[in-house]
Amino acid sequence: MQxxxxxxxxxxxxxxxxxxxxxxxxxxxxxxxxxxxxxxVVAFGETVIKMRQEIKFCQxxxxxxxxxxxxxxxxxxxxxxSICVVESIRDVIAIENTQQFNGTYHVLGGIISPLDGVGPxxxxxxxxxxxxxxxxxxxxxxxxxPTIQGDTTxxxxxxxxxxxxxxxxxxxxxxxxxxxxxYADELTLGRSLQNRMPVESYVSHR
Amino acid sequence: MQxxxxxxxxxxxxxxxxxxxxxxxxxxxxxxxxxxxxxxVVAFGETVIKMRQEIKFCQxxxxxxxxxxxxxxxxxxxxxxSICVVESIRDVIAIENTQQFNGTYHVLGGIISPLDGVGPxxxxxxxxxxxxxxxxxxxxxxxxxPTIQGDTTxxxxxxxxxxxxxxxxxxxxxxxxxxxxxYADELTLGRSLQNRMPVESYVSHR
Numbered sequence: 321m322q323x324x325x326x327x328x329x330x331x332x333x334x335x336x337x338x339x340x341x342x343x344x345x346x347x348x349x350x351x352x353x354x355x356x357x358x359x360x361v362v363a364f365g366e367t368v369i370k371m372r373q374e375i376k377f378c379q380x381x382x383x384x385x386x387x388x389x390x391x392x393x394x395x396x397x398x399x400x401x402s403i404c405v406v407e408s409i410r411d412v413i414a415i416e417n418t419q420q421f422n423g424t425y426h427v428l429g430g431i432i433s434p435l436d437g438v439g440p441x442x443x444x445x446x447x448x449x450x451x452x453x454x455x456x457x458x459x460x461x462x463x464x465x466p467t468i469q470g471d472t473t474x475x476x477x478x479x480x481x482x483x484x485x486x487x488x489x490x491x492x493x494x495x496x497x498x499x500x501x502x503y504a505d506e507l508t509l510g511r512s513l514q515n516r517m518p519v520e521s522y523v524s525h526r
Numbered sequence: 527m528q529x530x531x532x533x534x535x536x537x538x539x540x541x542x543x544x545x546x547x548x549x550x551x552x553x554x555x556x557x558x559x560x561x562x563x564x565x566x567v568v569a570f571g572e573t574v575i576k577m578r579q580e581i582k583f584c585q586x587x588x589x590x591x592x593x594x595x596x597x598x599x600x601x602x603x604x605x606x607x608s609i610c611v612v613e614s615i616r617d618v619i620a621i622e623n624t625q626q627f628n629g630t631y632h633v634l635g636g637i638i639s640p641l642d643g644v645g646p647x648x649x650x651x652x653x654x655x656x657x658x659x660x661x662x663x664x665x666x667x668x669x670x671x672p673t674i675q676g677d678t679t680x681x682x683x684x685x686x687x688x689x690x691x692x693x694x695x696x697x698x699x700x701x702x703x704x705x706x707x708x709y710a711d712e713l714t715l716g717r718s719l720q721n722r723m724p725v726e727s728y729v730s731h732r
Contacts, residue, residue, distance in 0.1 A: 322622035324597045325590045331577035334570045338555050349544050351616060353578055354590070361578035364540045365571035371537035372559055372567035384531045384560070391530045410557060416528040 382427040401458040462490040588633040607664040668696040
């Protein structure tokens with residue numbers, strides 16, 4: 321693409337580095353910024369820089385946080401006895417949006433995946449085991465994606481936690497609400513039959 | 527969406543203000559920035575701020591520019607006698623990408639559209655008329671979108687330029703390359719018959 325301004329070209333190139341944004345979309349965004357008030361564009365740039373420079377990771381659960389301990393961990397209304405183990409910050413936001421969980425989290429920072437060079441040491445597994453031994457944890461709930469790597473991670477952590485005697489569960493797998501039986505894969509449908517649940521508990525949760 | 531960090535939330539909100547970017551995409555972009563090196567994120571923010579604060583508009587053609595006169599107008603290889611009139615900077619970039627034009631541009635900054643409250647005075651029409659009277663202009667080529675507003679703008683400017691005796695043309699309208707006759711609208715197809723061109727000039731341009 322030909323630009324008559326290096327300033328414009330540099331800004332387009334910076335946006336085009338972001339995932340899912342090509343040159344044309346980047347140009348559209350930059351031309352929009354060009355039309356905006358200068359102070360609003362300064363606010364945009366400074367907010368992004370401030371976010372990257374000042375954001376912290378919670379020392380207890382490794383979620384993103386403005387302080388040393390995140391707003392979920394420091395909230396006295398949340399039950400610290402229940403720890404939901406997730407892969408990333410994105411999963412915390414997804415679960416928080418359901419408003420169905422009032423415990424705390426533990427962000428692993430990834431999942432065990434030898435092919436990608438990610439071993440247990442790169443994740444916050446040791447910190448989780450320490451948390452469970454020291455705090456009065458009653459239950460560890462795994463909310464990991466249903467992949468081989470996810471299952472490997474559950475298996476590995478579960479072995480480490482066995483000696484603590486804590487209750488270990490995983491979120492239910494099955495046919496999604498709104499999903500059609502005939503299009504479900506055999507594994508999901510098969511498992512959802514094996515792990516069938518009493519109708520009274522199903523009805524009470526709807 | 528629930529965030530445990532105000533810094534993160536502010537950055538997501540800033541991105542979500544951009545056109546075509548919703549909350550989910552904004553979150554994806556911000557989480558990507560969070561994983562990037564801090565100095566790269568600072569470079570991103572500063573490039574955007576610098577672009578908005580330092581970019582100029584060429585005093586001759588109103589294209590975006592790093593200096594008072596843009597790189598196209600100050601390029602001695604380009605013919606200043608030929609002026610291509612376009613609606614916006616975006617159109618300059620589109621025409622430059624064809625590499626078929628070696629004249630200069632004039633960016634109107636919009637088109638006449640009474641319904642949107644845009645009259646001739648808000649556009650750079652007077653500057654164009656001045657340019658044509660003062661410079662040794664040979665031809666003014668209109669490259670505006672084929673809408674009623676575009677045609678109105680052409681008609682208005684053409685009236686203003688009539689006394690100068692300059693040659694006034696507009697880019698060809700017709701069936702696009704790769705277009706199918708049967709799916710073309712009647713107006714385009716009808717006009718392309720009226721404005722038919724000799725085969726030898728068609729063949730020599732392919």
